Amino acid sequence: MGAAGIRKARTGVRANVRRVPGPCAQWGDQDADFIREVLDLVGDKWSVLIIGTLADGPTRYSDLADAIPGISQRMLTLTLKQLRRTGLVDRTAYPEVPPRVEYSLTDLGASLLSIVLALAAWSADRHAEIRRHQAAFDAATASAGES
Structure with a gap:
């Protein structure tokens, strides 16, 4: 589909x-x-990481790939395409040899940046607490035989 x-x-x-x-x-x-x-x-994890990475300004594709651990070329390409389609990210191709392509946040994307960074900061600040809750839940459900 x-x-x-x-x-x-x-x-x-x-x-x-x-x-x-x-x-x-x-x-x-x-x-x-x-x-x-x-x-x-x-809200997709890759979109959040791409938008956060573009906070520092225009970035080449290969630099985005290097800056975002675990993202495959396919997911980076697909996510950038969706972010461009939505108007959050711009793609600029420079007529050079070898070709250079940079991605940057649009004004619309920049307006989302503070929310994305706040969400990432919230996650980092509560990392240990969330892990404790997950471990407690997993232990409780394992001992109760729940799935």
Whole structure:
């Protein structure tokens, strides 16, 4: 199933669940579907790391790959393409030999930067606490035989 098919399958999801008051109650189904689509992109671990890495300015593809541990060339390429499609990242190709391509945050991407960096800082600040909770949960569920 292609990207358009996935988006179509996700459309109207709220219509299939009962209405519950909460933060999403203020938006209509169409807005909620779009919000979820955007959050799927900007909340993805690779997007967060790419946006954070581009905070220092234009960066070459190979430097992005080196700066983000564990990202494959395929995931870097796909994520950059989605970030460009959404208007968060620009791609500039320079007519040089060998060719040079740089990626940078757009104004829209820069407006997201403080949120991404705050999320990363929150994660780093609470790393030990989260690991303790995970270990306690794993130990409790293992001893209770839950899966």
